[in-house]
Amino acid sequence: MLFIIYIIVLIYFLLFSDGFGRGQAYEEMRYNLEPFFEIRRFIKYRKLLPTESVVLNLVGNVAAFMPFGMLLRFVRRQKTNAFAAFFYSFAFTFGIECVQLITRLGVFDVDDIIMNTFGGILGYMIYRILACIDRRRRKHVSK
DSSP states (O other): OHHHHHHHHHHIIIIIOGGGTOSSOOSSOEEEOSTTHHHHHHHHTTTTSOHHHHHIIIIIHHHTTHHHHHHHHHHHTSOOOHHHHHHHHHHHHHHHHHHHHHHTSSEEEHHHHHHHHHHHHHHHHHHHHHHHHHHHHHHHHHO
């Protein structure tokens, strides 16, 4: 249930939120296919851009997909390895970017795919670390 709520909120912000400029569609399809172009631009011009825009783009794109990686194991109802976390994070992000391109409610940006996928993997790694700590704690308590 938590995963479904997370997905609905994420889709709202990525496709429909006026606060992120998604209120109305662009007239033409917009896209960036050059890896790290937008990332470099936000870093290079970080002092000229509003801090909120820089943080939202660089940190927000990673942080927004960390719950995806953390909850993936529970949604799949089976053990999940790093490759599966990468694959599902990439596929979900790619799908969202395609919807943004087709509906013109956003920009298809390869940098978003990179950062979102990284966020999914980071979330998966955090889940694994916490699960390992929990197993050790339980093992120690049961002795």
